[in-house]
Amino acid sequence: MKLICTQDNLKKAISSSERMVSKQNTLPILNTILFEADKGSLRLSATNLEMGIQVKIGAKVEKEGKIAVPAKLISSFAANLPEGENVSLELDEQNLKLKSGRTQAVIKSFLSSDFPLIPKKTTENLFEISVEDFKKIINRIIVSVAHGEARQELSGVNIIFNKEDICFASTDSFRLTEYLFKLNDKNNVNRESYDAFIDKNVSIIIPAATLIEVGRIISYNLSDAVKVALEDGQVFFEIGGARIVSRLINGKYPEYKHIMPTNFKTTIIGDKAQIQNAVKMASLFAPGKSSDITLKINQEAKNISIGARSAEAGENATELDFESLGESQEIIFNSKYLLDGINMIDTSRVALLANSETSPVAIKEVDENNKDILEGYTYIVMPIKN
Numbered sequence: 001m002k003l004i005c006t007q008d009n010l011k012k013a014i015s016s017s018e019r020m021v022s023k024q025n026t027l028p029i030l031n032t033i034l035f036e037a038d039k040g041s042l043r044l045s046a047t048n049l050e051m052g053i054q055v056k057i058g059a060k061v062e063k064e065g066k067i068a069v070p071a072k073l074i075s076s077f078a079a080n081l082p083e084g085e086n087v088s089l090e091l092d093e094q095n096l097k098l099k100s101g102r103t104q105a106v107i108k109s110f111l112s113s114d115f116p117l118i119p120k121k122t123t124e125n126l127f128e129i130s131v132e133d134f135k136k137i138i139n140r141i142i143v144s145v146a147h148g149e150a151r152q153e154l155s156g157v158n159i160i161f162n163k164e165d166i167c168f169a170s171t172d173s174f175r176l177t178e179y180l181f182k183l184n185d186k187n188n189v190n191r192e193s194y195d196a197f198i199d200k201n202v203s204i205i206i207p208a209a210t211l212i213e214v215g216r217i218i219s220y221n222l223s224d225a226v227k228v229a230l231e232d233g234q235v236f237f238e239i240g241g242a243r244i245v246s247r248l249i250n251g252k253y254p255e256y257k258h259i260m261p262t263n264f265k266t267t268i269i270g271d272k273a274q275i276q277n278a279v280k281m282a283s284l285f286a287p288g289k290s291s292d293i294t295l296k297i298n299q300e301a302k303n304i305s306i307g308a309r310s311a312e313a314g315e316n317a318t319e320l321d322f323e324s325l326g327e328s329q330e331i332i333f334n335s336k337y338l339l340d341g342i343n344m345i346d347t348s349r350v351a352l353l354a355n356s357e358t359s360p361v362a363i364k365e366v367d368e369n370n371k372d373i374l375e376g377y378t379y380i381v382m383p384i385k386n
Contacts, residue, residue: 001091005042005057013042017044019216021033035068050207126190130224144171146172147172156206158205176259178260180377204230264353268322270323282294285308296328298324299324302324337382346365351365364378
């Protein structure tokens with residue numbers, strides 16, 4: 001193997017690959033990145049056996065070949081190379097020689113034959129999602145994924161395929177997020193393959209860690225869209241020159257639809273920034289690990305109050321002039337869970353919908369023009385029983 005590439009491209013490719021490398025030491029080959037020089041390009045591959053990535057960059061290849069290079073060492077070395085320089089890579093038996101400007105190194109490496117095979121898709125992509133939409137979906141849905149949960153299903157995102165839309169959902173049992181993504185001509189849906197797929201597969205569960213990695217890799221790759229394919233219990237993502245494959249979580253996601261109310265006795269609508277600040281201030285005075293704060297909806301005064309009280313810190317209350325419809329309510333929340341939902345709202349106004357002090361409360365976006373409550377994104381949070 002002998003080639004020349006730019007330092008910038010090499011650094012980005014290594015950064016995209018490195019986090020996919022296994023952290024375990026029992027199999028040293030999993031702590032490496034596979035370098036493959038072939039037909040005018042350099043391909044880097046990494047895997048932890050649950051996920052795998054392949055990143056291709058342009059290179060002037062004089063001699064083809066491949067070698068598995070220790071990920072931590074090559075990443076640190078590439079990050080400190082002088083910018084704007086070309087990097088030459090040459091394989092000498094089981095050593096990788098690198099040279100850039102006046103800097104050079106020899107890295108002892110591993111045989112490429114020991115590197116695990118990364119699955120390749122054999123079917124067509126089912127659909128595409130713009131990079132902007134994909135980032136939005138990930139940022140909103142990840143917030144309520146369970147961490148350290150014994151039930152593996154809750155550590156993933158449930159994706160339900162419908163004819164005209166795709167529903168993304170996550171829950172940690174304390175809150176629930178649902179995002180409805182409409183399919184249209186812009187999504188470049190492979191309609192025949194998509195329809196055939198959903199006839200056999202109603203839903204899947206993708207590990208949250210996979211989606212987080214895809215979102216991170218997007219920032220390293222110039223691309224307008226994320227292409228998605230599904231086959232044999234695996235999901236494939238393609239973003240520019242990067243390809244990611246991950247196992248799906250084998251299990252049944254909880255039936256969450258029945259806990260999402262369709263009708264509400266009380267609705268309040270107001271400025272997102274105002275309620276954000278009020279919740280943050282109340283949390284400073286909130287007692288206990290759950291950081292309890294109280295939302296009071298006063299229909300007679302046509303306002304709401306957010307506050308907290310503790311023996312250690314004192315007390316706080318903020319009144320806000322929110323539009324209010326329905327019954328007066330007094331509901332106790334975990335301040336973090338409530339704030340997480342409000343933070344995910346993209347519009348300047350936010351709607352909170354409630355039924356009682358013990359039933360789920362929904363947080364939704366409000367149309368900037370006609371002030372209608374939008375249905376695409378829903379964040380459900382359970383109150384704390386008084």
